[in-house]
Amino acid sequence: MAMTSLDRAEAAEHAMSQELDRIVVKSVIYTSGERDPREPLPRQPDQGKHYMMGHDPRLPRMPDKPTLFDFFKLRFGPSAHVLQSARLATKNGVSEKIVLACLLHDISVMGFIRGDHGYWSAQLVEPYVDEEVSWAIRHHQVLRFFADESFGYKYPDSYIRLFGADYKPEPYVQEAYKYARDHKWYETSRLITVNDLYAFDPNVRVELEEFTDVVGRHFKQPKEGLGFDHSPSAHMWRTINWPTKYL
Ligand SMILES: [Fe+2]
Numbered sequence: 001m002a003m004t005s006l007d008r009a010e011a012a013e014h015a016m017s018q019e020l021d022r023i024v025v026k027s028v029i030y031t032s033g034e035r036d037p038r039e040p041l042p043r044q045p046d047q048g049k050h051y052m053m054g055h056d057p058r059l060p061r062m063p064d065k066p067t068l069f070d071f072f073k074l075r076f077g078p079s080a081h082v083l084q085s086a087r088l089a090t091k092n093g094v095s096e097k098i099v100l101a102c103l104l105h106d107i108s109v110m111g112f113i114r115g116d117h118g119y120w121s122a123q124l125v126e127p128y129v130d131e132e133v134s135w136a137i138r139h140h141q142v143l144r145f146f147a148d149e150s151f152g153y154k155y156p157d158s159y160i161r162l163f164g165a166d167y168k169p170e171p172y173v174q175e176a177y178k179y180a181r182d183h184k185w186y187e188t189s190r191l192i193t194v195n196d197l198y199a200f201d202p203n204v205r206v207e208l209e210e211f212t213d214v215v216g217r218h219f220k221q222p223k224e225g226l227g228f229d230h231s232p233s234a235h236m237w238r239t240i241n242w243p244t245k246y247l
């Protein structure tokens with residue numbers, strides 16, 4: 001069940017009323033830029049408290065064996081964009097694998113790290129999806145900067161607004177694009193960008209459960225739970241589960 005706004009308000013109140021009994025030190029990536037990471041962190045007086053080494057009580061607790069949907073509901077930010085993209089893909093009659101790729105293509109932006117989000121998203125899901133799905137997610141990162149008229153995909157207007165008319169992708173992006181363009185799975189990845197809603201409708205509500213069957217058929221949910229199956233990306237899921245863990 002998704003948290004209602006009442007649940008959320010209660011959780012926030014609970015968190016505020018409860019003084020954290022653990023010291024939280026933010027990872028460098030949280031603050032680099034706002035502060036120069038080369039500067040030593042001023043050490044806060046610990047007053048005998050221990051450091052955070054597990055569940056952060058300011059967040060809803062995850063089940064012991066968390067599923068993909070648990071992460072969507074308890075850790076990821078708003079998912080309207082990927083849900084609407086996946087629904088559009090379904091409407092456009094693409095294969096279920098591509099619908100799944102659309103559903104997962106931006107999960108890193110929603111729950112982990114923005115920069116290079118296509119690569120991070122792909123890495124998160126790689127052990128659990130068909131190779132073609134993770135390949136497509138990885139390469140949507142660069143394909144969205146390049147038009148392909150044959151698919152009716154043009155450079156997003158929103159990017160002109162967001163990055164300026166003179167923004168030009170860096171040389172390594174151009175190189176990655178050339179590689180992807182000539183790859184046998186180019187079309188799969190291109191279809192993510194075609195169904196990527198650059199301006200999604202705030203009034204359309206799509207429930208995650210609409211994709212229960214697609215996920216059930218094409219996402220190999222580990223029985224130990226995401227984060228606890230020793231896969232190459234298990235540690236990334238654990239970091240999302242316990243984002244303030246000291247070590
Ligand atoms: Fe994306």
Ligand SMILES: [Fe+2]
Nearest residue numbers: 105106196197
């Ligand atoms: Fe997207």
